[in-house]
C-alpha cells in the first residue's frame with residue numbers, strides 16, 4: 001500500500017522538454033488514470049514512476065519515500081506493458097515465477113504466489129503454454145499475473161488494453177476494475193481512450209502536450225471541465241463548440257450571439273466576472289444536451305448530413321454553415337440525411353470558453 | 362492452371378538447364394565417379410576401389426582428425442567471440458557503431474591471398490609482430506610453422522579472425538529483434554544484466570546461434586585456404602592437412618578423381634550429419 005506523489009516533475013530528452021513540471025498526488029489505494037492524446041507524455045510519466053526513465057527535474061515519492069535514485073526493482077511497483085513484454089521462451093508458469101526464482105525467493109512461497117495469481121486471473125489451465133500459444137486477452141492476463149506475483153504496492157499499466165479487440169477490451173476493463181477492488185492497492189493506469197478513463201478511474205489526470213490540464217473525478221471532469229481541451233477530450237462523442245460573440249452583459253449573466261446561427265442569442269448566467277462586450281467566445285454543448293424545439297433557452301436550425309441509428313441512441317451529424325455539430329437524440333430515430341431540424345440549447349447545459357480556451361464560469 | 366504451369370516452366374527453362382549442367386550433373390557424376398577406378402584409362406567400375414581405400418588410408422584419417430580438431434575448438438570459440446562482439450555492438454554505450462560494424466565485417470571481403478600473406482608475416486619466426494610481442498612480455502619466441510600444435514593454432518586464429526565478425530553481424534540482427542520491453546520487465550523483476558543475458562538473451566538468440574554454428578561447421582568442414590596458403594599445403598609434414606586439402610591433393614595433383622570424389626562425399630556427409638546432430642541437440646522442446 002502506498003501513495004505516489006509527483007512534485008514538479010520534469011522530463012527532457014536532449015533539448016526537448018516532454019513533461020513540464022507535473023504535480024500529482026495519488027492516494028493510497030486509489031485508481032488514477034492518466035489520459036491524453038498520443039504523444040502527450042503519459043508513458044514517459046509512468047516510466048519515470050517505474051524508474052525506467054531518469055527524472056530530469058522534480059521529485060517522485062512512493063509510500064512517502066523519495067525514489068528519484070531508487071532502482072526500479074526497489075520501488076515496490078509492478079508494471080504491465082502495452083505489448084505485454086512476456087518472456088517468449090518461457091511457459092506461462094515460468095513467466096510468472098521468473099522474477100521470484102531469479103531472486104532466490106523460497107520455492108513454496110513462489111508456488112503459492114503463482115497459484116494465487118493464476119486463480120485471480122483464471123489462467124490456471126494455461127500454465128504450461130508459451131506466450132505465442134495464447135490469445136491477446138490471455139497474454140494480457142499473464143502480463144497482469146506477472147505483476148500480481150510481485151505483490152507490489154503500486155500497479156502501473158501502460159495502455160494495457162489497446163492491442164485487444166473492442167469486446168475483449170470491455171471485458172478486461174471490468175476485470176481490471178475487479179482486480180483493483182480485490183487487491184485494494186494503488187493503481188496508475190495510462191490510456192488515450194477517454195472511455196477507459198471514465199469507467200476505471202477514481203480520479204483522472206488529463207494531460208496535453210506535457211501539461212496537466214485538469215485532475216478530478218470522472219464526472220467532475222465531464223460536468224465541470226476546467227478548459228476547452230478537457231471539455232473536448234472527456235465525453236463521447238465529443239462536445240460541440242459553437243463560435244459566439246459577447247453582445248452584452250445583463251446583471252449576473254452574459255448574452256452571446258451564435259455567429260453561425262443567424263444571430264441567435266443565448267443568455268448565460270455566470271458566477272464569476274463577465275467577459276468584455278465584443279469578445280469572441282466559444283459555446284460548448286455536448287451532443288446529448290440538445291433539446292426539443294422550444295424546450296431550451298434558444299433554438300438553432302440545422303440540416304442533417306448523416307444520421308447514425310444505433311438503436312438506443314441516434315447521432316445526427318449536422319451542418320450549420322462552417323460548423324459541424326453532432327447531436328445525440330433518442331427522439332431522432334426517424335431523422336434521415338437531408339432533414340432540416342430545429343434543436344434547443346439550455347444555458348445551464350452549455351459551457352462558455354474564452355478565445356484561449358479557458359473556462360468562463 | 363496446367364497451361365500456366367507450362368508457361369512458368371518455359372521461363373524457368375534457361376535457369377534449370379544451366380543448373381542441371383553445372384550443378385546437378387557434377388553432383389551425380391562425382392557420386393558415380395567415386396565408384397570407379399580412375400588411375401588407369403579407361404576408367405572402370407570398381408565399387409570398393411576408392412571407398413575401400415578410404416577406410417584404411419592413414420592420410421585420410423589424419424586429415425579427418427585435423428579437420429574435426431579445428432572444428433571442435435575453433436567453431437565454439439568463434440561463436441562465443443561473435444556473441445560477445447554482437448552484444449558490444451548492440452550496447453547503447455557504443456559510439457561510432459557504423460564504423461565498428463564495417464570493421465567487423467571487413468575481414469570477409471579481404472582477398473584470401475593477401476590475408477594469408479599477412480598472417481604468415483605476423484607469425485614469422487624472426488620478424489613477426491606476434492613473436493615480438495611475446496618477447497616484449499618476456500615469453501620465448503614460438504616457431505609457429507615448424508611444429509604441428511602452433512601451426513594448428515595459427516589456422517584456428519586466422520579462421521576465427523576472418524569469420525567472427527561476419528557471425529557477429531548476423532547475431533546482431535538477432536539481438537536487435539529482441540524487444541526492449543522484455544528487458545525492462547526483467548529489470549523490474551530485479552534480474553541483473555548478467556542474468557538477463559543468460560536467461561533471456563541467449564535463449565532468445567538460440568535459433569540464430571544454431572544457424573551460425575551450422576554455417577560455420579559447413580565452412581570448416583571444407584577448410585582449404587588457410588592450411589593451403591598459411592601453413593603451406595598442410596605443413597608441417599601433413600600436420601595441418603584438412604579434408605579439403607587432401608581432396609585437392611588427390612583430385613588435382615594426382616588426378617585421382619575417383620578417390621577425390623569419395624573424399625568429397627565423405628566431407629558433405631559429415632557436414633550434414635554434424636549439422637543434423639547440432640539441430641537435434643538444440644531443438645525447441647515440443
Ligand SMILES: Nc1ncnc2c1ncn2[C@@H]1O[C@H](COP(=O)(O)OP(=O)(O)O)[C@@H](O)[C@H]1O
Nearest residue numbers: 013016018036037038039040041042043044045
Ligand atoms: N527516448 C526518447 N527520446 C526522445 N523523445 C522521446 C523519447 N521517448 C518519448 N519521446 C517523446 O516524448 C513525447 C511523449 O512520449 P510518450 O510519453 O511515449 O507519449 P504517450 O505515451 O502519451 O503517447 C513524444 O513526443 C515522444 O516523441
Ligand SMILES: [Mg+2]
Nearest residue numbers: 042043044159
Ligand atoms: Mg504511450
